[in-house]
Amino acid sequence: MDSSDRQTGLGPRRLAWRAVNETLKRRVPLDDVLEELAAEERLSSRDEALARAIAIVTFRRLGTLGWALRERLSKGTRDERLLHLLAIGAAQILFLDVPDHAAVDTAVQLAQGDHRLRHADGLINAVLRRVARERDAILAAQDPWLDTPDWLAKRWSGQYGEAIAARIAEAHRTTASVDLTVKGDASLWAERVDGLVLPTGSVRLTERTAIRDLPGYAEGEWWVQDAAAALPARLLRPQPGERIADFCAAPGGKTAQLAFAGADVLAVDRSARRLKRLEENLDRLGLKAQTLAIDAEKLEGPPFDGILLDAPCSATGTIRRHPDVAWTKSNEDIEKLAGLQSRLLDKAAQLLKDGGRLVYCTCSLEAEEGEQQAAHFLARHPEFVRLPIEAAEIGNLDECVTEQGDLRTLPFHLISPTSDRGGLDGFFAARFVKRSAG
Numbered sequence: 001m002d003s004s005d006r007q008t009g010l011g012p013r014r015l016a017w018r019a020v021n022e023t024l025k026r027r028v029p030l031d032d033v034l035e036e037l038a039a040e041e042r043l044s045s046r047d048e049a050l051a052r053a054i055a056i057v058t059f060r061r062l063g064t065l066g067w068a069l070r071e072r073l074s075k076g077t078r079d080e081r082l083l084h085l086l087a088i089g090a091a092q093i094l095f096l097d098v099p100d101h102a103a104v105d106t107a108v109q110l111a112q113g114d115h116r117l118r119h120a121d122g123l124i125n126a127v128l129r130r131v132a133r134e135r136d137a138i139l140a141a142q143d144p145w146l147d148t149p150d151w152l153a154k155r156w157s158g159q160y161g162e163a164i165a166a167r168i169a170e171a172h173r174t175t176a177s178v179d180l181t182v183k184g185d186a187s188l189w190a191e192r193v194d195g196l197v198l199p200t201g202s203v204r205l206t207e208r209t210a211i212r213d214l215p216g217y218a219e220g221e222w223w224v225q226d227a228a229a230a231l232p233a234r235l236l237r238p239q240p241g242e243r244i245a246d247f248c249a250a251p252g253g254k255t256a257q258l259a260f261a262g263a264d265v266l267a268v269d270r271s272a273r274r275l276k277r278l279e280e281n282l283d284r285l286g287l288k289a290q291t292l293a294i295d296a297e298k299l300e301g302p303p304f305d306g307i308l309l310d311a312p313c314s315a316t317g318t319i320r321r322h323p324d325v326a327w328t329k330s331n332e333d334i335e336k337l338a339g340l341q342s343r344l345l346d347k348a349a350q351l352l353k354d355g356g357r358l359v360y361c362t363c364s365l366e367a368e369e370g371e372q373q374a375a376h377f378l379a380r381h382p383e384f385v386r387l388p389i390e391a392a393e394i395g396n397l398d399e400c401v402t403e404q405g406d407l408r409t410l411p412f413h414l415i416s417p418t419s420d421r422g423g424l425d426g427f428f429a430a431r432f433v434k435r436s437a438g
Ligand SMILES: C[S@@+](CC[C@H](N)C(=O)[O-])C[C@H]1O[C@@H](n2cnc3c(N)ncnc32)[C@H](O)[C@@H]1O
Pocket: 247, 248, 249, 250, 251, 252, 253, 254, 255, 268, 269, 270, 271, 274, 294, 295, 296, 297, 310, 311, 312, 313
């Protein structure tokens, strides 16, 4: 980035634009693309944070932005890069605390610096100025379903019914809170970090702050983990000295819980790069686990007392945190992932001692990756029975326990008209026990 970029605020907008283009073209996670492109753009951490905020809100409100722009583009356009440049501009005007002129001018300058879009600078200027003028009308007319792509709207309406699906869609329009899993007394830490203790025992931050500056970070007294993501490891009821395998472990939030409970943990992950992050995280926390970079399907060895299988999934339960998921995943991904999940479940069944416990979980809202997976597992493995989850184990959140005794959290849980405690990631978890032979 040169000094004129720094003055005009062009750098963060260029990074946001490139990140949106690349994420949609390659259908890969926005976080990965941002990490890759940020290394090229060499921005200050403040500018990088602005780029990230612009890209995230663009994905969170992509449907609304597309609708608002289509209405104001008299001739329409099929040029994806032009549409994305308009989208990041409109996202700043409609949803971020950015002066309108900064959003408009930077979009126009980015077009002028791009030989394929140079001709469109006048159009961009006119459309974005119109968006700014008509902001109130756009915000008043927006439809909550617009930001949910059709493939997900159909799935959730079919699976949960229209009313719940609408609440899921609505919850996805808000930013997720930051939750901490603490080693010590939750009330004490809530006071220290100015947060609140959730019924499940996690501490929720009430202000957006730099995580590393909070008390207890350097000392490894807590780690960031969504309150729903903190439940599966607890449901495994790890005991000191037990041999427990964490099958898909990185970056290690659940491994840390198992290790902190005193279990002898083997953390397995296919990705050596992600496993390295797990090791760094455990180091900060002063916790220990054995690590193994291998495809868990190929794992062999003596059986375990317990296995946690936090399987790779579509991650549709994390759309509040990663809104790009809604626009980059598809029905085909879910089908493919469901196959991998059932193979990993079969491997876990094989590597568990008689009497051993298995918790299967995914951060997905899709039945194929959750409820159906559990039912098919029990049908394939008559040597297993379900050990139903009790509401008392999860802070008496009755609405999060299914009739079958599985965990099903939804993004609007913990949000009510009287107490908005800010939602949960969408998680599914089922707990099984392997019957003793004979
Ligand atoms: C949902 S994330 C796990 C999150 C982690 N349990 C936590 O709490 O921090 C899924 C992980 O599964 C890993 N993975 C995917 N396929 C795998 C396989 N066949 N064997 C082992 N790990 C796998 C991915 O590399 C990824 O790190």
